[in-house]
Amino acid sequence: MKAKPRIGIYGLSSCAGDQLVLVNCEDELLTILEAVDLRSFVMAHSNNPEGELDVAFVEGAVTQESDLATLKDVRSRAQILIALGTCAVWGGIPYLSGLGTPLSDHVQVDYAITGCPIEKTQLLKALSSLLRGDLPLSLPHPVCLECTIRENDCLLQSGEICCGPLTAGGCNARCPSHNRACLGCRGASHDPNYESARRILEEHGYSVAEVRQRLALFSGKASVKEGTQVG
Amino acid sequence: MAKIHLDHISRVEGHGALTVKLDGNTVQEVKLNLFEGMRGFEKVVLGRSYTEIPAIICRICAICSAGHAITAHMAVEKALGISVSAQTELLRELAFLGMFIESHSLHVFALALPDYLGYDGIADMAQDHKDVVTTALQIKKTGNCVQELIGGRAIHHINTTFGGFGKLPSQAEINELREQLANRLSAMEGIVELLAGLSTPNYAGEEILFMAVRPAGEGYGFFGDTIVFSDGREFPAEQYQIAFQETENQYSNAKQSTIDGLPFMVGALARINLFGDRLTGKAAETLAKLQIPIPSKNALHNNLAQVVEIIYALERAIEICDQILAEGLQAEPLPDITPQTGQGIIATELPRGTLYHSFSFDENGLVTAADVITPTALNQASVEQEIAFIGASHAGQTEDQLKFLFERLVRAYDPCISCSVHVVQIKEGHKHTID
Numbered sequence: 001m002k003a004k005p006r007i008g009i010y011g012l013s014s015c016a017g018d019q020l021v022l023v024n025c026e027d028e029l030l031t032i033l034e035a036v037d038l039r040s041f042v043m044a045h046s047n048n049p050e051g052e053l054d055v056a057f058v059e060g061a062v063t064q065e066s067d068l069a070t071l072k073d074v075r076s077r078a079q080i081l082i083a084l085g086t087c088a089v090w091g092g093i094p095y096l097s098g099l100g101t102p103l104s105d106h107v108q109v110d111y112a113i114t115g116c117p118i119e120k121t122q123l124l125k126a127l128s129s130l131l132r133g134d135l136p137l138s139l140p141h142p143v144c145l146e147c148t149i150r151e152n153d154c155l156l157q158s159g160e161i162c163c164g165p166l167t168a169g170g171c172n173a174r175c176p177s178h179n180r181a182c183l184g185c186r187g188a189s190h191d192p193n194y195e196s197a198r199r200i201l202e203e204h205g206y207s208v209a210e211v212r213q214r215l216a217l218f219s220g221k222a223s224v225k226e227g228t229q230v231g
Numbered sequence: 232m233a234k235i236h237l238d239h240i241s242r243v244e245g246h247g248a249l250t251v252k253l254d255g256n257t258v259q260e261v262k263l264n265l266f267e268g269m270r271g272f273e274k275v276v277l278g279r280s281y282t283e284i285p286a287i288i289c290r291i292c293a294i295c296s297a298g299h300a301i302t303a304h305m306a307v308e309k310a311l312g313i314s315v316s317a318q319t320e321l322l323r324e325l326a327f328l329g330m331f332i333e334s335h336s337l338h339v340f341a342l343a344l345p346d347y348l349g350y351d352g353i354a355d356m357a358q359d360h361k362d363v364v365t366t367a368l369q370i371k372k373t374g375n376c377v378q379e380l381i382g383g384r385a386i387h388h389i390n391t392t393f394g395g396f397g398k399l400p401s402q403a404e405i406n407e408l409r410e411q412l413a414n415r416l417s418a419m420e421g422i423v424e425l426l427a428g429l430s431t432p433n434y435a436g437e438e439i440l441f442m443a444v445r446p447a448g449e450g451y452g453f454f455g456d457t458i459v460f461s462d463g464r465e466f467p468a469e470q471y472q473i474a475f476q477e478t479e480n481q482y483s484n485a486k487q488s489t490i491d492g493l494p495f496m497v498g499a500l501a502r503i504n505l506f507g508d509r510l511t512g513k514a515a516e517t518l519a520k521l522q523i524p525i526p527s528k529n530a531l532h533n534n535l536a537q538v539v540e541i542i543y544a545l546e547r548a549i550e551i552c553d554q555i556l557a558e559g560l561q562a563e564p565l566p567d568i569t570p571q572t573g574q575g576i577i578a579t580e581l582p583r584g585t586l587y588h589s590f591s592f593d594e595n596g597l598v599t600a601a602d603v604i605t606p607t608a609l610n611q612a613s614v615e616q617e618i619a620f621i622g623a624s625h626a627g628q629t630e631d632q633l634k635f636l637f638e639r640l641v642r643a644y645d646p647c648i649s650c651s652v653h654v655v656q657i658k659e660g661h662k663h664t665i666d
Contacts, residue, residue, distance in 0.1 A: 011245075011246075012268065013267060013268030013269070013270055014270075014649065015290050015291060015292050015293040015296070015649050016244050016245060016292070016293050016294065016649055017290075017293030017296070017386045017387065018293075020293045020294060020386060021386065023337065023341065024333075024371075024372075024375055024385055024386070026368040026369060026371055026372035026375070027368075027372070029353075029368060030357055030361070030364065030365065030368075033353075033354045033357065038354060041352075042239055042241050042242075043241075043242070043243070043244060044242060044341060044342070044352055044353060044354075045241065045242065045351055045352030045353075045354060046241040046242055046345075046351040046352060046638075047241075047351045048241070060268075061268075061270070063268030063269060063270060064266075064268040064269075066246075066266065066268075067268055092290075093270055093271070093272065093275055093287065093290055094268075094270040094271055096271070096274075096275055097270065097271020097272070097273070097274040097275050098271065098274065099268070099269055099270060099271040099274075100268070100270060100271070116290065116387060117293060117386045117387060174383065174384060174389060175383070175389045175397075177398075178383045178389060178390045178396075178397035178398040179397040179398055180383070180389050180390065180392065180397040183286055185286075185387070214283075217275075217283070217286075217287065
């Protein structure tokens with residue numbers, strides 16, 4: 001990639017949390033701003049030059065015509081388009097309400113960074129990969145694996161509906177490490193253990209429908225049709 | 232007739248546009264269009280269990296997500312009769328203070344300050360003022376550290392639960408946090424000096440009204456049971472629906488609020504105007520140093536009022552850390568919850584102003600009605616009123632000058648547009664359908 005890749009950061013319908021994660025990189029922000037040619041970040045900057053982009057980061061779901069117009073315009077100007085956050089990747093809460101759809105329903109998405117919000121570490125790793133001219137690495141494992149590595153007590157085993165076995169990792173099992181069940185806010189894992197999760201949940205008296213309702217909060221289509229993945 | 236149009240207001244959260252029609256020095260029309268897409272929180276919460284409400288509702292907004300999460304917990308607790316210990320209240324207050332430090336720092340330093348110093352944003356500003364920007368970012372970061380420690384995550388807290396927390400911070404963590412807060416309080420001194428030297432243009436309108444929650448107790452703060460207007464009217468927070476009136480308009484996705492047809496402003500300036508005399512210590516000194524006339528009717532002073540509140544939040548957070556270090560934290564069992572029919576209404580003060588949450592539940596603890604009114608929705612009518620005022624008082628300026636003035640004024644309200652688009656309002660018995 002060029003010495004200074006041209007970057008654009010956009011928000012469709014969202015809580016702006018994923019754009020905020022970038023601004024929350026307080027220790028790294030000035031270094032990042034020096035390493036890239038920031039062409040658009042309306043939330044943080046006035047008089048944006050726009051134009052051709054090497055990488056576009058797009059947060060949020062498509063819920064209205066203006067979102068779609070922005071997305072198509074950005075796609076037409078960007079070499080690489082990255083979906084940022086659960087709403088952009090899976091549809092999130094707007095998908096569940098029937099109002100919003102993920103970016104991949106409308107345009108080609110080259111890479112997805114999931115999470116509600118995305119994790120700072122994952123964003124920084126992705127940025128450094130891009131600066132080296134690589135696409136970021138995908139994380140196929142579920143939250144459950146990270147939780148096991150941290151040697152947490154299993155919340156499923158204690159009878160809570162924990163979405164850890166089915167949810168995309170990368171948060172270092174944030175919720176279970178605070179004794180709170182995983183809500184599935186990062187969307188579906190690429191390598192989930194459906195059978196095992198189903199068995200454990202059924203043993204504790206939960207139905208698949210209950211778990212699906214919980215997962216559906218964030219996982220969009222993947223929760224409706226088991227095993228559907230975003231590339 | 233001249234028409235001034237800003238199609239996407241920059242350096243604010245979310246998507247907003249502004250149209251102003253001027254005829255000589257008469258302003259014919261002001262339309263603030265908050266065109267953020269609706270995300271359907273209405274539909275999602277209805278019929279869902281009380282257990283899921285805070286995690287859903289906090290997604291309305293990232294910047295004040297802690298405020299939404301904690302206020303939603305409080306409203307559910309009120310509806311279901313769940314009592315909360317003094318320790319939990321203290322830790323929740325600490326999380327709130329972290330949100331104030333982070334949110335106000337973001338707005339004052341990264342979004343508003345470039346207007347005062349003549350830059351398009353923090354990236355340009357950092358070229359010439361690297362020390363200020365670096366210090367400001369560290370102060371902002373401390374706000375996030377508070378939230379990480381108490382809330383479990385800076386955005387969309389995961390550690391708060393009904394009646395308590397998933398995990399309590401250790402004394403060592405509180406000690407480290409206290410040190411960091413004290414360092415930032417010292418670092419703010421230089422920043423306050425810089426800001427005290429900058430001039431604030433006079434945008435003062437005549438008719439501007441203010442509203443805020445009266446802090447419980449004698450001191451300053453963000454929690455209480457009574458809402459107060461600057462014309463002397465006050466109401467129990469639970470009666471907010473008779474205190475002011477919400478109306479829809481054709482051009483914006485957010486409802487407007489007025490009291491007897493009059494717009495009102497909420498946020499840091501409203502709080503400082505109404506309760507600034509309760510400030511003590513460095514916060515009171517800063518208020519004097521920044522020369523905000525109390526009461527100030529200049530909405531631009533909201534930026535400086537936020538600076539005063541950053542100091543207040545740092546000082547109060549240090550006090551709380553000291554109390555925790557002296558008394559220790561006790562592991563408290565979480566309450567057993569029996570779902571019951573009920574309604575909980577809570578008003579809190581968030582960085583941008585008053586937030587109202589109201590939830591009703593059936594006997595199984597499923598949501599039957601919900602109402603959320605956010606600070607930016609409340610401020611919408613006030614923004615239009617003040618734009619009309621400065622449009623008239625600055626007639627004769629060029630289109631570019633007026634655009635800058637208008638955008639700067641909108642920005643001073645620190646709008647959070649994701650919050651404002653009519654997020655949740657479902658009435659009992661009226662199933663809200665959108666598609």
